[in-house]
Amino acid sequence: MTQSPNTWHSTRRPSSGLLIINFILLLVLLVLTIWLAHLDLQPYNGLLALSIAVLKTLLVALIFMHLGFSTKVTWVFALAGVVWLGIFFALSLTDYISRGWAPRMDNISPAIEFIPPPPGIHSHPVVDQSENPGPPAHGSAG
Amino acid sequence: MPEAARHLPPTLAMQFEDPLQQHEASTLGMWTFLATEILFFGGLFVSYTVFRLAYPETWHTGSHHLLEWAGATNTGVLLASSLAVALAVHFAEHQRRTALLLSLASALLLGFVFLGIKGIEYHSEYMEQLVPGINFNPAHDPSGRLQLFFFFYFVMTALHALHMLVGIGLLGFLLYHAGRGHFTVPGANTNAVEIIGLYWHFVDCVWIFLFPLLYLVR
Numbered sequence: 001m002t003q004s005p006n007t008w009h010s011t012r013r014p015s016s017g018l019l020i021i022n023f024i025l026l027l028v029l030l031v032l033t034i035w036l037a038h039l040d041l042q043p044y045n046g047l048l049a050l051s052i053a054v055l056k057t058l059l060v061a062l063i064f065m066h067l068g069f070s071t072k073v074t075w076v077f078a079l080a081g082v083v084w085l086g087i088f089f090a091l092s093l094t095d096y097i098s099r100g101w102a103p104r105m106d107n108i109s110p111a112i113e114f115i116p117p118p119p120g121i122h123s124h125p126v127v128d129q130s131e132n133p134g135p136p137a138h139g140s141a142g
Numbered sequence: 143m144p145e146a147a148r149h150l151p152p153t154l155a156m157q158f159e160d161p162l163q164q165h166e167a168s169t170l171g172m173w174t175f176l177a178t179e180i181l182f183f184g185g186l187f188v189s190y191t192v193f194r195l196a197y198p199e200t201w202h203t204g205s206h207h208l209l210e211w212a213g214a215t216n217t218g219v220l221l222a223s224s225l226a227v228a229l230a231v232h233f234a235e236h237q238r239r240t241a242l243l244l245s246l247a248s249a250l251l252l253g254f255v256f257l258g259i260k261g262i263e264y265h266s267e268y269m270e271q272l273v274p275g276i277n278f279n280p281a282h283d284p285s286g287r288l289q290l291f292f293f294f295y296f297v298m299t300a301l302h303a304l305h306m307l308v309g310i311g312l313l314g315f316l317l318y319h320a321g322r323g324h325f326t327v328p329g330a331n332t333n334a335v336e337i338i339g340l341y342w343h344f345v346d347c348v349w350i351f352l353f354p355l356l357y358l359v360r
Contacts, residue, residue, distance in 0.1 A: 014232075015232075019228045019229055019232065022225075023222070023224075026221045030214070033354060037358040045360040046359070046360070049354035050354065050355075052354070053350050053353075053354050057347045057351070060224060060343050060347055060350070061343070063228075064227075064339075064343050065339075065343045070169070074170060074173060077173040077174055080174075080177045081177030081180035084177070084180075085181060085184045085187075088181065088188055093191065093192070096195070
């Protein structure tokens with residue numbers, strides 16, 4: 001498409017044919033993700049399903065949402081949310097995984113259990129109470 | 143000033159130089175809102191991930207209680223509605239009123255089909271006593287962890303369905319104005335069709351992730 005009949009947008013637009021091809025691609029990916037879910041590909045089933053979801057989202061964003069046809073500044077705005085979500089995931093998961101909660105990291109039974117405190121901390125509660133009358137500190141004291 | 147104002151297109155807001163600038167501003171505004179929406183859903187996705195890593199077997203069991211055909215059909219329904227909305231933007235920009243009305247009406251209809259299938263699912267889960275806080279039957283899982291999966295399932299899908307309801311309302315608004323020809327007269331401002339379309343596609347993207355994360359846990 002070269003010129004659109006009205007002047008309300010600056011950039012090129014996907015043609016209606018491209019929109020329909022994109023939809024067919026998305027349906028193919030949907031069938032693929034269901035088919036893969038019924039195969040035993042452990043431990044890659046989850047990773048494959050998520051990769052296909054990312055691919056589908058890219059197709060929707062680039063073509064249906066015109067991101068592939070947008071200005072650079074629109075890209076910055078669109079990526080901002082994804083980048084902050086990445087920070088959110090990275091910082092939260094490094095915290096939780098480093099507590100030994102995630103069973104895949106160390107093959108413990110799949111239950112959330114607090115790591116038992118090192119010996120000595122709670123073994124003499126009477127002494128602790130006399131030395132430090134406040135409530136026991138959880139983690140770092142502010 | 144009235145002299146100058148008379149030469150402006152009627153749909154150009156006075157703070158903008160020209161239609162291109164107005165279009166860019168409205169698009170950026172919607173993408174900014176969508177970034178906040180990504181983080182709004184992000185909290186649920188992060189906590190979902192933490193507990194899925196902690197209780198992989200429970201997530202596996204919970205996923206098998208869900209109706210996979212319903213989730214898959216609903217994914218297809220939403221993808222089709224996204225196509226309809228993308229075509230609506232195309233037709234609005236090409237000033238084809240009938241085609242615009244048909245594509246908006248299809249998207250609206252598919253939105254209702256999605257909510258209908260979701261309703262069938264919720265009903266089925268209620269009958270199986272899987273709704274935490276209402277009728278969850280502890281016999282499903284004595285450890286009590288399965289309730290956690292269903293808590294995530296209901297909160298995430300209900301929050302998504304709430305966004306669908308908002309989207310359906312917005313599509314109704316577009317349909318009303320499209321019926322009156324507001325988007326297809328020469329020089330009309332079609333930004334509303336485009337940015338509501340962006341919102342609709344975003345809600346579709348959320349479901350693209352919810353489907354494998356809830357229904358296809360293996």
